[in-house]
Amino acid sequence: MRKIEHIGIAVKSLESSNELFGKLFGEAHYKVEEVASEGVNTSFFQVGPNKIELLEATKPDSPIAKFIEKKGEGIHHIAYDVEDIRAEMKRLAAEGFTLLNEEPKKGADNKLVCFLHPKTTNGVLIELCQEIG
Ligand SMILES: CC[C@@H](C(=O)O)C(=O)SCCNC(=O)CCNC(=O)[C@H](O)C(C)(C)COP(=O)(O)OP(=O)(O)OC[C@H]1O[C@@H](n2cnc3c(N)ncnc32)[C@H](O)[C@@H]1OP(=O)(O)O
Numbered sequence: 001m002r003k004i005e006h007i008g009i010a011v012k013s014l015e016s017s018n019e020l021f022g023k024l025f026g027e028a029h030y031k032v033e034e035v036a037s038e039g040v041n042t043s044f045f046q047v048g049p050n051k052i053e054l055l056e057a058t059k060p061d062s063p064i065a066k067f068i069e070k071k072g073e074g075i076h077h078i079a080y081d082v083e084d085i086r087a088e089m090k091r092l093a094a095e096g097f098t099l100l101n102e103e104p105k106k107g108a109d110n111k112l113v114c115f116l117h118p119k120t121t122n123g124v125l126i127e128l129c130q131e132i133g
């Protein structure tokens, strides 16, 4: 893993959170993207070298809707940039981590992604991201 690619934050309303985080960071989000396969609307902020992803549920069975119902709004996952996602998935599976998808899937912002079950990572949902070249 090379660096943190983004931190994902679950929010109830993308519109009001875009305003809030825009004020916080002193700069507006640079992108909004729906990822229908995940049941989410996302927006992205660049804060110096760091990227923040806000996530709003688009359907009741979205992971974000379920997370907010149980834990409320807040940090939902940490995503790490990897060079070769398939190699990293193979390495982590061999180390005993539970992968939530067997094949990389299309994420937001031009990435292939894979998630690790938080039960195997001390309660933190981890996302692997590889830039689609
Ligand atoms: C926009 C695309 C992409 C990107 O490009 O960046 C994204 O970031 S998409 C983000 C949304 N997608 C996902 O989160 C996909 C991966 N998540 C899942 O597959 C599921 O959410 C899950 C982690 C397997 C949990 O699903 P499920 O078992 O159906 O839900 P429960 O609500 O029953 O939770 C079980 C258990 O897990 C705990 N949990 C759930 N989410 C998280 C989390 N984000 N961080 C930490 N823990 C989490 C939940 O609290 C339950 O624990 P217990 O109550 O103790 O059993």
Ligand SMILES: [Co+2]
Pocket (backbone or CB within 6 Å): 006, 008, 053, 077, 079, 127
């Ligand atoms: Co993410």
